[in-house]
Amino acid sequence: MPVCTSPMPAAVLTSDGRHATIRPPDQGDRAGLLDLHDGLDDAALRLRFFNVSHAAGRHYVDHVLAARPGAVISLVAVVDGAVVGLGTAELITPDAAELAFVVCAAERGHGLCTLLLEHLTAQCRALGIRRLVADVLPENTRMAQVFRDASPTAEHHLEHGVMRYELDTDPPSRESDQP
Numbered sequence: 001m002p003v004c005t006s007p008m009p010a011a012v013l014t015s016d017g018r019h020a021t022i023r024p025p026d027q028g029d030r031a032g033l034l035d036l037h038d039g040l041d042d043a044a045l046r047l048r049f050f051n052v053s054h055a056a057g058r059h060y061v062d063h064v065l066a067a068r069p070g071a072v073i074s075l076v077a078v079v080d081g082a083v084v085g086l087g088t089a090e091l092i093t094p095d096a097a098e099l100a101f102v103v104c105a106a107e108r109g110h111g112l113c114t115l116l117l118e119h120l121t122a123q124c125r126a127l128g129i130r131r132l133v134a135d136v137l138p139e140n141t142r143m144a145q146v147f148r149d150a151s152p153t154a155e156h157h158l159e160h161g162v163m164r165y166e167l168d169t170d171p172p173s174r175e176s177d178q179p
């Protein structure tokens with residue numbers, strides 16, 4: 001059962017001005033989440049799961065919906081009643097979680113991943129999770145851009161052929177906030 005720590009559902013706008021909703025998934029989203037993952041092409045499957053198996057997507061949907069409270073913080077993006085994106089933060093230590101995202105091909109490039117990341121980060125922060133990590137294939141320029149835009153100071157380094165991004169959930173302090 002997903003944990004919700006900030007007002008949800010959140011009404012958001014895509015970058016092309018359409019209404020979308022961001023909220024935790026529930027069991028009623030199983031079919032939509034399966035459709036989202038079944039609809040991924042080989043390239044997207046590889047970028048997301050590092051292999052081209054649709055079974056990986058289906059197993060991941062089961063995993064997210066069966067997770068014990070707090071183990072996987074997850075949010076879906078919904079447009080016109082359809083689940084078009086999923087963002088997850090999976091606890092790896094009490095204060096760190098691993099991020100993963102997927103957005104359906106038709107909705108990419110409209111800011112939904114960015115919105116999912118913002119809301120996931122806020123939820124993780126509220127739960128005491130201070131560090132977010134993500135393993136990204138070096139050719140995944142879209143995912144890299146989302147992390148760089150969200151956190152220009154995000155650390156990243158190449159580890160065994162995969163780029164590991166590390167983000168802080170604390171918002172950067174502004175000069176105007178300093179005494």
Ligand SMILES: CC(C)(COP(=O)(O)OP(=O)(O)OC[C@H]1O[C@@H](n2cnc3c(N)ncnc32)[C@H](O)[C@@H]1OP(=O)(O)O)[C@@H](O)C(=O)NCCC(=O)NCCS
Pocket residue numbers: 044045047048099100101102103104107108109110111112113114115134135136140141142143145146149
């Ligand atoms: C990575 C992914 C989740 C991004 O989702 P998205 O909703 O398209 O992301 P956003 O719209 O928030 O941001 C995409 C950014 O990529 C860049 N981008 C957009 N279109 C692009 C294109 N055609 N080519 C390269 N980069 C592009 C832009 O910089 C954009 O940010 P900006 O326009 O705000 O500056 C999505 O592409 C996806 O599902 N890919 C397949 C699975 C995957 O790679 N998952 C990540 C593994 S952790």
